[in-house]
Amino acid sequence: MAVLGQGQPALLVKVVMAGESCVGKTSIVRSYTEPGAPACSSSYLATIGIDFKVKPITLNDTRVKLQIWDTAGQERFHTLSTSYFRGAQGFVLVYDITNMDSFQGITSWMKDIHEKAGDEVDIILLGNKCDKESERVVPKRKGEKLAWEHGIHFFETSAKDNVNIEDAFSLLTKEILEKKSCVLYDLDVVDLNESKKRTCCAF
Numbered sequence: 001m002a003v004l005g006q007g008q009p010a011l012l013v014k015v016v017m018a019g020e021s022c023v024g025k026t027s028i029v030r031s032y033t034e035p036g037a038p039a040c041s042s043s044y045l046a047t048i049g050i051d052f053k054v055k056p057i058t059l060n061d062t063r064v065k066l067q068i069w070d071t072a073g074q075e076r077f078h079t080l081s082t083s084y085f086r087g088a089q090g091f092v093l094v095y096d097i098t099n100m101d102s103f104q105g106i107t108s109w110m111k112d113i114h115e116k117a118g119d120e121v122d123i124i125l126l127g128n129k130c131d132k133e134s135e136r137v138v139p140k141r142k143g144e145k146l147a148w149e150h151g152i153h154f155f156e157t158s159a160k161d162n163v164n165i166e167d168a169f170s171l172l173t174k175e176i177l178e179k180k181s182c183v184l185y186d187l188d189v190v191d192l193n194e195s196k197k198r199t200c201c202a203f
Protein backbone atom coordinates (compact mmCIF):
# COMPACT_ATOMS: atom_id res chain seq x y z
CA MET A 1 0.00 0.00 0.00
CA ALA A 2 1.30 3.47 -0.83
CA VAL A 3 1.86 5.64 2.21
CA LEU A 4 0.98 9.30 2.25
CA GLY A 5 3.00 11.04 4.94
CA GLN A 6 2.74 14.36 6.74
CA GLY A 7 2.35 17.32 4.43
CA GLN A 8 0.79 15.26 1.70
CA PRO A 9 -2.91 15.36 0.92
CA ALA A 10 -5.13 12.94 2.76
CA LEU A 11 -7.30 10.42 1.00
CA LEU A 12 -10.98 11.19 0.89
CA VAL A 13 -13.24 8.22 1.55
CA LYS A 14 -17.01 8.47 1.25
CA VAL A 15 -19.00 6.24 3.59
CA VAL A 16 -22.80 6.16 3.83
CA MET A 17 -24.95 5.10 6.80
CA ALA A 18 -27.94 2.97 5.83
CA GLY A 19 -30.72 1.10 7.58
CA GLU A 20 -34.27 1.50 8.88
CA SER A 21 -35.43 4.50 10.86
CA CYS A 22 -34.55 4.64 14.56
CA VAL A 23 -31.86 1.93 14.49
CA GLY A 24 -29.24 4.43 15.69
CA LYS A 25 -27.41 5.65 12.54
CA THR A 26 -27.18 9.27 13.70
CA SER A 27 -26.17 8.19 17.20
CA ILE A 28 -23.39 5.98 15.80
CA VAL A 29 -22.03 8.85 13.70
CA ARG A 30 -22.21 11.18 16.69
CA SER A 31 -20.49 8.67 18.95
CA TYR A 32 -17.68 8.31 16.40
CA THR A 33 -17.21 11.92 15.33
CA GLU A 34 -17.99 13.75 18.58
CA PRO A 35 -16.23 11.79 21.32
CA GLY A 36 -17.24 13.00 24.76
CA ALA A 37 -20.59 14.39 23.64
CA PRO A 38 -23.64 12.26 24.50
CA ALA A 39 -24.42 10.13 21.42
CA CYS A 40 -27.94 9.23 22.52
CA SER A 41 -30.67 11.36 23.97
CA SER A 42 -33.89 10.28 25.66
CA SER A 43 -35.94 11.87 22.86
CA TYR A 44 -35.65 10.63 19.28
CA LEU A 45 -35.21 13.21 16.52
CA ALA A 46 -35.57 11.69 13.04
CA THR A 47 -33.02 12.67 10.42
CA ILE A 48 -34.69 14.90 7.84
CA GLY A 49 -33.03 14.53 4.46
CA ILE A 50 -29.29 14.10 4.67
CA ASP A 51 -26.30 15.27 6.67
CA PHE A 52 -22.59 14.56 6.67
CA LYS A 53 -19.71 14.67 9.11
CA VAL A 54 -15.98 14.52 8.46
CA LYS A 55 -13.63 12.45 10.59
CA PRO A 56 -9.88 12.65 9.98
CA ILE A 57 -8.09 9.41 10.87
CA THR A 58 -4.68 7.87 10.30
CA LEU A 59 -4.42 4.20 9.35
CA ASN A 60 -1.01 2.57 8.89
CA ASP A 61 0.55 6.03 8.44
CA THR A 62 -1.99 6.90 5.77
CA ARG A 63 -4.04 10.02 6.45
CA VAL A 64 -7.68 9.63 5.57
CA LYS A 65 -10.58 12.02 5.65
CA LEU A 66 -13.67 9.97 6.24
CA GLN A 67 -16.74 11.72 4.91
CA ILE A 68 -19.69 10.03 6.65
CA TRP A 69 -23.10 10.62 5.11
CA ASP A 70 -26.00 10.08 7.51
CA THR A 71 -29.18 9.23 5.64
CA ALA A 72 -32.77 9.26 6.88
CA GLY A 73 -34.23 5.79 7.39
CA GLN A 74 -37.88 6.86 7.15
CA GLU A 75 -39.68 5.44 4.13
CA ARG A 76 -40.74 8.91 2.89
CA PHE A 77 -37.04 9.82 2.46
CA HIS A 78 -36.07 6.54 0.79
CA THR A 79 -35.57 7.93 -2.71
CA LEU A 80 -33.55 10.88 -1.42
CA SER A 81 -31.45 8.73 0.90
CA THR A 82 -30.60 6.11 -1.70
CA SER A 83 -29.67 8.80 -4.23
CA TYR A 84 -26.63 9.49 -2.01
CA PHE A 85 -25.47 5.85 -2.33
CA ARG A 86 -23.93 6.55 -5.73
CA GLY A 87 -20.20 7.20 -5.57
CA ALA A 88 -19.81 5.85 -2.03
CA GLN A 89 -16.90 3.52 -1.37
CA GLY A 90 -18.29 2.03 1.81
CA PHE A 91 -21.55 1.49 3.70
CA VAL A 92 -22.34 1.07 7.38
CA LEU A 93 -25.55 -0.95 7.32
CA VAL A 94 -27.33 -0.87 10.68
CA TYR A 95 -30.16 -2.77 12.36
CA ASP A 96 -31.41 -2.64 15.94
CA ILE A 97 -31.04 -5.87 17.96
CA THR A 98 -34.32 -5.03 19.73
CA ASN A 99 -36.28 -4.68 16.47
CA MET A 100 -36.76 -7.75 14.24
CA ASP A 101 -38.25 -5.71 11.36
CA SER A 102 -35.06 -3.65 11.15
CA PHE A 103 -33.06 -6.89 10.82
CA GLN A 104 -35.41 -8.32 8.20
CA GLY A 105 -35.08 -5.09 6.20
CA ILE A 106 -31.32 -5.56 5.81
CA THR A 107 -31.56 -7.71 2.67
CA SER A 108 -33.59 -5.03 0.93
CA TRP A 109 -31.06 -2.32 1.94
CA MET A 110 -28.30 -4.55 0.63
CA LYS A 111 -30.10 -4.73 -2.72
CA ASP A 112 -30.49 -0.92 -2.82
CA ILE A 113 -26.78 -0.50 -2.10
CA HIS A 114 -25.67 -2.83 -4.88
CA GLU A 115 -28.14 -1.31 -7.35
CA LYS A 116 -26.96 2.24 -6.71
CA ALA A 117 -23.30 1.80 -5.80
CA GLY A 118 -22.30 -1.41 -7.59
CA ASP A 119 -21.10 -4.79 -6.40
CA GLU A 120 -17.58 -3.71 -5.48
CA VAL A 121 -18.46 -1.47 -2.53
CA ASP A 122 -17.41 -2.46 0.97
CA ILE A 123 -20.18 -2.96 3.51
CA ILE A 124 -20.08 -3.55 7.24
CA LEU A 125 -23.13 -4.84 9.13
CA LEU A 126 -23.86 -3.49 12.62
CA GLY A 127 -26.38 -4.85 15.13
CA ASN A 128 -26.79 -1.72 17.25
CA LYS A 129 -28.14 -1.12 20.80
CA CYS A 130 -26.32 -4.15 22.24
CA ASP A 131 -26.53 -2.42 25.62
CA LYS A 132 -30.25 -3.35 25.65
CA GLU A 133 -29.65 -7.06 26.21
CA SER A 134 -32.92 -7.58 28.10
CA GLU A 135 -34.89 -6.32 25.07
CA ARG A 136 -32.93 -8.32 22.47
CA VAL A 137 -35.03 -10.09 19.81
CA VAL A 138 -32.31 -10.65 17.18
CA PRO A 139 -29.79 -13.28 18.34
CA LYS A 140 -26.16 -12.40 17.64
CA ARG A 141 -25.70 -15.59 15.58
CA LYS A 142 -28.39 -14.37 13.13
CA GLY A 143 -26.40 -11.22 12.45
CA GLU A 144 -23.19 -13.24 12.09
CA LYS A 145 -24.88 -15.65 9.67
CA LEU A 146 -26.34 -12.88 7.52
CA ALA A 147 -22.97 -11.15 7.33
CA TRP A 148 -21.25 -14.43 6.48
CA GLU A 149 -23.77 -15.10 3.68
CA HIS A 150 -22.96 -11.71 2.15
CA GLY A 151 -19.22 -11.98 2.76
CA ILE A 152 -19.06 -8.88 4.94
CA HIS A 153 -17.85 -8.09 8.47
CA PHE A 154 -20.20 -7.82 11.43
CA PHE A 155 -20.14 -6.14 14.83
CA GLU A 156 -22.68 -5.70 17.55
CA THR A 157 -22.41 -2.07 18.68
CA SER A 158 -23.74 0.38 21.18
CA ALA A 159 -23.74 4.04 20.25
CA LYS A 160 -24.89 4.74 23.79
CA ASP A 161 -21.93 3.02 25.46
CA ASN A 162 -19.52 3.52 22.56
CA VAL A 163 -18.98 -0.21 22.00
CA ASN A 164 -17.19 -1.37 18.80
CA ILE A 165 -17.93 1.87 16.93
CA GLU A 166 -14.33 2.88 16.29
CA ASP A 167 -13.34 -0.72 15.41
CA ALA A 168 -16.16 -0.93 12.87
CA PHE A 169 -15.21 2.29 11.05
CA SER A 170 -11.50 1.40 11.13
CA LEU A 171 -12.07 -2.04 9.64
CA LEU A 172 -14.35 -0.68 6.92
CA THR A 173 -11.83 2.03 6.02
CA LYS A 174 -8.97 -0.48 5.93
CA GLU A 175 -10.92 -2.67 3.53
CA ILE A 176 -11.67 0.31 1.28
CA LEU A 177 -8.02 1.40 1.25
CA GLU A 178 -6.79 -2.10 0.47
CA LYS A 179 -8.69 -2.41 -2.76
CA LYS A 180 -10.00 0.90 -3.92
CA SER A 181 -8.82 3.95 -5.75
CA CYS A 182 -9.58 6.98 -3.61
CA VAL A 183 -9.84 10.70 -4.07
CA LEU A 184 -6.95 12.93 -3.07
CA TYR A 185 -7.96 15.77 -0.86
CA ASP A 186 -6.03 18.57 0.76
CA LEU A 187 -6.48 18.35 4.53
CA ASP A 188 -6.71 22.11 4.90
CA VAL A 189 -9.23 22.71 2.14
CA VAL A 190 -12.80 22.65 3.38
CA ASP A 191 -14.42 23.22 0.00
CA LEU A 192 -15.38 19.95 -1.71
CA ASN A 193 -15.16 21.64 -5.10
CA GLU A 194 -14.59 19.12 -7.90
CA SER A 195 -11.57 21.07 -9.14
CA LYS A 196 -9.74 20.42 -5.88
CA LYS A 197 -10.13 16.67 -6.21
CA ARG A 198 -8.35 14.24 -8.45
CA THR A 199 -8.45 10.53 -8.70
CA CYS A 200 -5.58 8.56 -7.26
CA CYS A 201 -4.81 4.96 -7.98
CA ALA A 202 -2.20 4.59 -5.27
CA PHE A 203 -3.56 1.29 -4.01
Ligand SMILES: Nc1nc2c(ncn2[C@@H]2O[C@H](COP(=O)(O)OP(=O)(O)OP(=O)(O)O)[C@@H](O)[C@H]2O)c(=O)[nH]1
Residues within 6 Å of the ligand: 020, 021, 022, 023, 024, 025, 026, 027, 028, 039, 040, 041, 042, 043, 044, 045, 046, 047, 048, 071, 072, 073, 074, 128, 129, 130, 131, 132, 157, 158, 159, 160, 161
Ligand atom coordinates in the same frame (compact mmCIF):
# COMPACT_ATOMS: atom_id res chain seq x y z
N1 LIG B 1 -29.99 2.21 24.28
C1 LIG B 1 -29.55 2.67 23.10
N2 LIG B 1 -30.27 3.58 22.42
C2 LIG B 1 -29.79 4.00 21.23
C3 LIG B 1 -28.57 3.52 20.68
N3 LIG B 1 -28.38 4.13 19.48
C4 LIG B 1 -29.42 4.95 19.30
N4 LIG B 1 -30.28 4.89 20.34
C5 LIG B 1 -31.54 5.63 20.50
O1 LIG B 1 -32.40 5.22 19.45
C6 LIG B 1 -33.17 6.33 18.95
C7 LIG B 1 -32.94 6.48 17.44
O2 LIG B 1 -31.58 6.84 17.23
P1 LIG B 1 -31.11 7.65 15.93
O3 LIG B 1 -29.65 7.68 15.97
O4 LIG B 1 -31.83 8.95 15.79
O5 LIG B 1 -31.65 6.66 14.77
P2 LIG B 1 -31.55 6.80 13.18
O6 LIG B 1 -31.28 5.45 12.65
O7 LIG B 1 -30.57 7.86 12.83
O8 LIG B 1 -33.01 7.24 12.80
P3 LIG B 1 -33.50 8.03 11.44
O9 LIG B 1 -32.90 9.40 11.50
O10 LIG B 1 -35.01 8.08 11.54
O11 LIG B 1 -33.06 7.24 10.26
C8 LIG B 1 -32.74 7.55 19.77
O12 LIG B 1 -33.65 7.74 20.84
C9 LIG B 1 -31.37 7.15 20.30
O13 LIG B 1 -31.07 7.80 21.53
C10 LIG B 1 -27.83 2.57 21.43
O14 LIG B 1 -26.75 2.08 21.06
N5 LIG B 1 -28.38 2.16 22.63
